[in-house]
Amino acid sequence: xxxxxxxxxxxxxxxxxxxxxxxxxxxxxxxxxxxxxxxxxxxxxxxxxxxxxxxxxxxxxxxxxxxxxxxxxxxxxxxxxxxxxxxxxxxxxxxxxxxxxxxxxxxxxxxx
Amino acid sequence: xxxxxxxxxxxxxxxxxxxxxxxxxxxxxxxxxxxxxxxxxxxxxxxxxxxxxxxxxxxxxxxxxxxxxxxxxxxxxxxxxxxxxxxxxxxxxxxxxxxxxxxxxxxx
Numbered sequence: 001x002x003x004x005x006x007x008x009x010x011x012x013x014x015x016x017x018x019x020x021x022x023x024x025x026x027x028x029x030x031x032x033x034x035x036x037x038x039x040x041x042x043x044x045x046x047x048x049x050x051x052x053x054x055x056x057x058x059x060x061x062x063x064x065x066x067x068x069x070x071x072x073x074x075x076x077x078x079x080x081x082x083x084x085x086x087x088x089x090x091x092x093x094x095x096x097x098x099x100x101x102x103x104x105x106x107x108x109x110x111x112x
Numbered sequence: 113x114x115x116x117x118x119x120x121x122x123x124x125x126x127x128x129x130x131x132x133x134x135x136x137x138x139x140x141x142x143x144x145x146x147x148x149x150x151x152x153x154x155x156x157x158x159x160x161x162x163x164x165x166x167x168x169x170x171x172x173x174x175x176x177x178x179x180x181x182x183x184x185x186x187x188x189x190x191x192x193x194x195x196x197x198x199x200x201x202x203x204x205x206x207x208x209x210x211x212x213x214x215x216x217x218x219x220x
Contacts, residue, residue: 031206037153042213043200043210045208056206088153092155097142097205098143098162100143100145101145101200101208103147103155105153106153106155108153
């Protein structure tokens with residue numbers, strides 16, 4: 001079975017802190033994604049990566065950056081956390097374009 | 113980008129009832145998936161269904177790619193079917209876009 005693991009289930013950070021959310025997959029997948037989910041807005045794409053060191057902006061990249069130094073790990077970085085980044089963050093991976101995607105358990109981030 | 117619309121947004125069912133959820137998309141897609149979000153927030157894969165019909169127990173799905181829609185059928189609903197159902201489409205340059213979900217509540 002594909003396993004996508006996010007480093008934390010719940011996280012509380014202070015405004016202005018630098019925050020790292022980590023996602024690891026164990027199936028040698030090329031594509032990895034970061035989404036945020038907010039009530040009434042569904043899942044919105046922040047960034048995705050189609051290979052090591054390759055990344056593309058999604059629909060809402062402002063205030064975020066990403067890093068993919070190794071194929072199995074995709075990190076989401078909040079350079080200076082703000083309260084409007086309080087949300088549920090979901091990581092996904094898939095083998096390549098058009099194939100089945102699998103999600104991690106999600107990280108509920110609260111910025112105070 | 114592509115538009116993905118799910119209907120109805122909210123649905124309340126009596127246990128044992130059947131229901132149909134719909135996903136419309138505005139452009140050609142490479143594949144389509146249905147997910148169920150569990151109470152802890154994780155998205156659970158239900159169907160990977162670019163076209164045709166698939167069944168898994170009480171759930172089945174049909175995608176008609178040429179007409180740009182997919183349907184998820186829930187038969188003999190149970191309280192454990194409650195939650196949010198998402199449709200996601202793969203399109204364009206590696207993108208994966210979601211609808212806003214169908215919130216389903218099954219009452220005993």
